[in-house]
Amino acid sequence: MIPRLSVLDRSRIREGHPPPQALRDTVELARAAEQLGYHRFWVSEHHSVPGVAGSAPTVLAAAVAGATRRIRVGTGGVMLPNHQPLVVAEQFGVLESLFPGRIDMGLGRSVGFTNGIRRALGRDIEDADRFEEQLTELLGWFDGTQQAHPEVHARPAEGLRTPAYVLATGEGAGVAARAGLPVVVGDLRSRSRLVEAVERYREEFRPSARGAEPYVVVSGSVAVAATEQEARRILVPEAWSLAHSRTRGSFPPLRPAEEVEAMAMTPKERERYEAALAGHVHGTPEQVAAQLAEVSALTGADELLVTTSTYDRTALLDSFTRLARIAGLPPQPSPAGP
Numbered sequence: 001m002i003p004r005l006s007v008l009d010r011s012r013i014r015e016g017h018p019p020p021q022a023l024r025d026t027v028e029l030a031r032a033a034e035q036l037g038y039h040r041f042w043v044s045e046h047h048s049v050p051g052v053a054g055s056a057p058t059v060l061a062a063a064v065a066g067a068t069r070r071i072r073v074g075t076g077g078v079m080l081p082n083h084q085p086l087v088v089a090e091q092f093g094v095l096e097s098l099f100p101g102r103i104d105m106g107l108g109r110s111v112g113f114t115n116g117i118r119r120a121l122g123r124d125i126e127d128a129d130r131f132e133e134q135l136t137e138l139l140g141w142f143d144g145t146q147q148a149h150p151e152v153h154a155r156p157a158e159g160l161r162t163p164a165y166v167l168a169t170g171e172g173a174g175v176a177a178r179a180g181l182p183v184v185v186g187d188l189r190s191r192s193r194l195v196e197a198v199e200r201y202r203e204e205f206r207p208s209a210r211g212a213e214p215y216v217v218v219s220g221s222v223a224v225a226a227t228e229q230e231a232r233r234i235l236v237p238e239a240w241s242l243a244h245s246r247t248r249g250s251f252p253p254l255r256p257a258e259e260v261e262a263m264a265m266t267p268k269e270r271e272r273y274e275a276a277l278a279g280h281v282h283g284t285p286e287q288v289a290a291q292l293a294e295v296s297a298l299t300g301a302d303e304l305l306v307t308t309s310t311y312d313r314t315a316l317l318d319s320f321t322r323l324a325r326i327a328g329l330p331p332q333p334s335p336a337g338p
Contacts, residue, residue: 001289002296004303005327006040007033007320008076008219011054012238012309013253022053023060025313030064032317034071037329039303041068042076042106048117051241051253058091065099070332074104076184076219076305077167080134081111081127086154089141093157106184107135108167109175132175139164139179139210164210165217173201180208184305188220189279191298198299218295219305223282224322225315231282233257234319237311243272254311289326 009029011022030041043060046052054060057075065073073095078088088105095103109131112118118125140146141154142162166176168185176183177200185197198216205214223234237254240263245251247269265273281291295301306323310316324331 001292001327002218002301002304004039005323005329006042006072006217006303006305007038008042008044008305008307009054010044010046010052010307010309011060013051013053014311015253015255017253019053023063026054026060027063027067029313029317029320030068030071030073033320034068035332035334036321036324037331038071038320038324040072040074040104042074042104042305044076045079045082045108047082047112047121048114049251051251058088058095061103062095062098065095065102070102072102072104073099074165075106077106077108077165079108079110080131080138081109082121082123085134085138085146086141086149086152089138089154089157092162093142093154093160096160096162097156103162104165105162106165106167107138109169109172131171132178135164135166135175135179143209168197168201173197174204177201177204177214178206180206180211182211182215182217182302184217184219185299186219186305186307188218188222188281188295191295194218195298198301215303216299216301217303217305218299218301219307221280221282221308222288222292222304222306222319222323223280223308223310224285224288224319224326226284228283228287230315231284231288231319232277233261234308234310234312234315235277235280235282236260238309239273239276242276243269246272254309256311285322285326288323292326 009026011026013019013022033041043057044054045057057078061073092105109128111123111128112121137146137148142157144158165182166172168183183201202214223231225231236257240260
């Protein structure tokens with residue numbers, strides 16, 4: 001079994017529920033993940049996506065950290081090309097100061113996915129190519145070595161030790177290796193590409209002050225239920241949303257599984273939908289344990305970051321509970337007080 005289990009929640013909006021509810025759902029899930037014994041809880045950054053409410057990850061991370069007591073909290077991730085490194089350093093400096101020893105700085109290289117979003121953010125698609133340069137500057141704001149802006153200091157970040165992680169989209173694995181940082185690699189559906197990225201990262205890894213050895217986090221959807229069919233149904237709403245986005249250009253709110261299963265789809269939509277359902281780790285506890293053992297053997301991963309989203313929050317919590325039992329996570333007592 002993979003040694004550590006963690007959660008990434010993207011604050012998915014559900015049809016019939018207002019976007020603010022998705023953010024409150026994220027905070028509630030974080031509380032549950034802490035009590036179940038998960039290692040860390042991360043939130044994500046998406047802009048102008050109809051089906052995602054999580055647009056300000058450091059703000060949401062602060063809410064999650066304030067609602068929990070033990071679990072590590074962070075971002076999966078802040079998309080660095082969308083921001084000035086100084087501002088990102090300051091935000092994480094504030095988080096680390098308020099919640100010392102619990103904050104993770106997960107960083108990605110994506111920019112807004114449409115021209116309109118990029119214009120609104122004041123960015124261009126080529127800004128993603130500066131990710132490695134921006135990462136170096138960002139880390140320099142923490143250790144006081146940045147040279148881009150003499151006599152400027154990131155307060156209160158400078159001098160703090162906030163762990164940084166790189167999301168391996170595109171060239172991310174190589175960037176993480178050269179920086180000597182932990183890497184987050186997904187997804188579990190494409191095992192060959194997953195293994196290729198992990199092997200490249202380990203081969204190119206350079207020890208640094210932030211990491212003496214490679215550290216690999218693999219990410220993807222995992223669904224556990226009493227039966228294989230029930231576990232598959234947990235994956236249905238997200239698979240439909242992905243198929244819809246690839247055929248119609250927008251990523252919509254999640255719909256109930258029974259509605260999706262009753263839909264009439266075009267042949268192209270059906271093909272995309274079935275492809276989006278394929279390859280995920282799912283099934284009964286025994287089936288999932290065997291699949292995760294295979295992933296562990298293939299990758300030697302240090303940690304699994306579970307990214308499952310679905311319409312049915314009860315089924316989602318049950319899945320995380322069953323997964324925690326499979327992994328033998330020690331349950332934690334409920335926090336006392338507000």
